[in-house]
Amino acid sequence: MANTDFALDQKTETPGLEYLRWMQEATAQGKGLGGLVREIAGLMWGPGKLQPNEYFMYKLYDDQRYGADVKKTFLGAQRHHELLAALDMPWPKIANDKPTLTALLRGHELPIPETQAMRHAARTFPGAKPLFSREDVLRFLRQEAVYPLFTKPTAGACSLGVANIESYDADADCLLTSDGRQVSVEDFADQAEQFAADGYLFQSRLTPHPQMADIVGNRISTVRMFVLVDEQGPVLLRAAWKIPGAETVADNFWRAGNMLGGVDVETGNVTRVLMRTAEGTEPVEEHPVTGTKFDGLTFPEWDAMKDLVMRGAAAVPSCHLQGWDVALTDQGPVLIELEGDGGDSIMEQLCFDTGLLQGRYLDFLNKAMLQRKENAKSAKRRSRKKLWANLSQLNMNAQRSGDTESEPTTTHSA
Incomplete structure (x- = not known):
């Protein structure tokens, strides 16, 4: 009988914020509380815009390992996001869509994993079996898949929703995972359906x-x-x-x-x-x-x-x-x-x-x-110029209207 503890990951598990413990570790390194607070504040307002949790994650309180100038070289998530906003690239979305990226890389004849099938209600994947329904997924897993498989969402990140499947046991109608667990084919298909709206890939395991x-x-x-x-x-x-x-x-x-x-x-x-x-x-x-x-x-x-x-x-x-x-x-x-x-x-x-x-x-x-600032200034100049042009046009229209109203009416006698 298949185990019931198998579940595709839905979220990451990262350590919580434990500032008290982190500050104790920092003071154990000889860092005074006042100096610690000043240094964290300085890096928050510095070129990398590091947040306190990032400061402690990189253990930048270790003065033996990191000099003052070196600490300023660490990039924080906020600064990274500002850079992405300045670049305004479409690539984060393009790369996150695995079928699109795969087609691009395949066109350049670059080595990529083989995709055997994709679950999606309407979308297809070049060279892969289209699985338009849950029933199609069941048929693929039972009859068509070449094991072992590695499965993942088409638009996922951080390995959420992935599975490493070793083989299919036809007698028990279950899948055997790489870590020795068993999951019924029906249950796995149900879990894969959680990702079907964006798409779910079935790839040959490398x-x-x-x-x-x-x-x-x-x-x-x-x-x-x-x-x-x-x-x-x-x-x-x-x-x-x-x-x-x-x-x-x-x-x-x-x-x-x-x-x-x-x-x-x-x-x-x-x-x-x-x-x-x-x-x-x-x-x-x-x-x-x-x-x-x-x-x-x-x-x-x-x-x-x-x-x-x-x-x-x-x-x-x-x-x-x-x-x-x-x-x-x-x-x-x-x-x-x-x-x-x-x-x-x-x-x-x-x-x-x-x-x-x-x-x-x-x-x-x-x-x-710098280019982002220049673009913002240019946009403001264009907006002001457009505003003044519109106001000038309104003023001219108002003057014409006033001139028309002030003209005397001429009557002609027979």
């Missing part, structure tokens, strides 16, 4: 590269590779390795037990690895399942990973902030997803000794914000 399997086990692990496209062209600025832990369905860092590792973009050397815990993060030295040591580790096939992501960047040159998730499989690197807004800047900063606000990124941000 197989990890043998070297990756030795490091993290028989699971797909992706690297978030952050590309900036400025006036000089695309450049790979940061890379963060999303490392799956013991019992997680996907490698996203918000899941407790998963890890995030900084990767040197030039060499592929792993620099620092943190594990997500119920309380926050903590450094780790080895993988909890395989025992692989992270110190001195170089990400396999790093040059091939970089080559693929730069090919992807060239396919979307007007997307200025690109957050690619790239997996190293037994067939080589594969583009899994693209965050058209660059993704959460936590990924590009948490495992590094500096933030993003430096070099080309800082120059790009400053130019974008």
Whole structure:
């Protein structure tokens, strides 16, 4: 009989705000309360507009690790949103629609996962079976699917709604998940229906590269590779390795037990690895399942990973902030997803000794914000000019009306 504890994730689980504990950790580092408050306030009003929770997340109270100038390089979510507003790009929405992005990448002959089917009431997916109803999903899972499968919403993020399905048991009419759980086909179809309005994908599960399997086990692990496209062209600025832990369905860092590792973009050397815990993060030295040591580790096939992501960047040159998730499989690197807004800047900063606000990124941000101000001024000038033109027209019409009314009436006698 299938287990009843299976459920597709509907929301992320992140540590709550625990300012008292965080302040105690900061004071234990020798940080005085007054100095702590002043520093947080200064960074809130500084170039990165860091919020207090971000300050504590990055542990910027550690003066031994971060100098005053380095702390100013960390980008906050508010500043990131301001940059996106200034850029006003369509790419965040385009990239979030997986069928559209897949069609674009396929057109550039870039390696992407195979999609076997898509559940949607009307929409189709090139090369995939259309599943227009719940009954179509049941038929596909029982008769047509090639297992194993990885399933996910077409417009999802943070690995919400995903499932890793190992096989189908026809006798029990249930699906076996990668973590050993069972779920009836009927129940799974019901849960997938929660995402049917936007679409739900059924993809062939990828197989990890043998070297990756030795490091993290028989699971797909992706690297978030952050590309900036400025006036000089695309450049790979940061890379963060999303490392799956013991019992997680996907490698996203918000899941407790998963890890995030900084990767040197030039060499592929792993620099620092943190594990997500119920309380926050903590450094780790080895993988909890395989025992692989992270110190001195170089990400396999790093040059091939970089080559693929730069090919992807060239396919979307007007997307200025690109957050690619790239997996190293037994067939080589594969583009899994693209965050058209660059993704959460936590990924590009948490495992590094500096933030993003430096070099080309800082120059790009400053130019974008300046251009936004100039555009706002130009819009105001146009509005004022249009207003004065309308008022002038009204005044002229009023004068003509007055002149007409003041003209004497002439009578003619027979």
